[in-house]
Amino acid sequence: MRDAILAQIQDGHSEIDMLHWTGRAALELVGQGGLGYSFGSLASEMQDDYGDALKALTPSLVSVDLLERLVPWVCGIGPAWLRRLAIDVFPNAGLRRLKSVVDCMTRRSVEIYESKKEALNKGDKDVVQQIGEGKDIMSVLMKANQVASDGDRMTEEELIGQMSTLIFAASDTTSNALVHILQTLAEHQDWQKKLRAELLGAGAGNQISYEQLNRLPLLDAICRETLRLYAPQFSSG
Structure with missing residues (x-):
């Protein structure tokens, strides 16, 4: 991609x-x-x-x-x-x-x-x-x-x-969550820079394992906060 x-x-x-x-x-x-x-x-x-x-x-x-x-x-x-x-x-x-x-x-x-x-x-x-x-x-x-x-x-x-x-069920919610994370980072470029530094420091420019990604505290915090602010899927029924 x-x-x-x-x-x-x-x-x-x-x-x-x-x-x-x-x-x-x-x-x-x-x-x-x-x-x-x-x-x-x-x-x-x-x-x-x-x-x-x-x-x-x-x-x-x-x-x-x-x-x-x-x-x-x-x-x-x-x-x-x-x-x-x-x-x-x-x-x-x-x-x-x-x-x-x-x-x-x-x-x-x-x-x-x-x-x-x-x-x-x-x-x-x-x-x-x-x-x-x-x-x-x-x-x-x-x-x-x-x-x-x-x-x-x-x-x-x-x-x-x-x-x-x-x-x-899984692809639509995943897509919505990803795009909200990107939007949030675009609106808060100071945190975008901090996250980029964390990812590059962990070797994300090359191959990086899921276990390594899962241990990155800032990435985890940004994902959780975005999900808190924007539910990937909601129902009004």
Whole structure:
């Protein structure tokens, strides 16, 4: 991400949409840590249909707010294919857009799930060769699910649903938190300088481990204070 942003300002000052970049960074962080999957390089403007669908999910849900109230009444009517057909012919563009977004997210989730299931079936050697080395949340969940009792075992549909829920819940909040931290530091440049000095002193210009970052007191304080001031996600319901 740093290299991509630097490339945009090579010719001098330029306005950068940091929410766009923190969104991409959050998706990649959650993808690797949560799913053991990479959504693509952060060093280019490469588009990702899953990322686009994720950003469109909340606006799409808002656009059909009134129709959502009908869900408990219609979700059990007929088979799934019939309900999908009804959405296609229903005169509401927002509803069809929401269906397209959900379909995109489901397709990618199924692809990731099938890849992880294949690696798990082949054994630990194949698992550790994946991103996250089998330590990501979904790998751990799938391993536990394999040995769970019949009463506790989740279906494949439920596991795939967990993937979309995890990505949606974690990436948006992470992106919001990151951009608020950057905004706060831009507004308080004295603390920005102090934080930069702490990071560079710890070797952040090169590779630095999570454990090292976690031991930096000023970085921890700034993250905590920003989260106190700006909740990454809130609900007015």
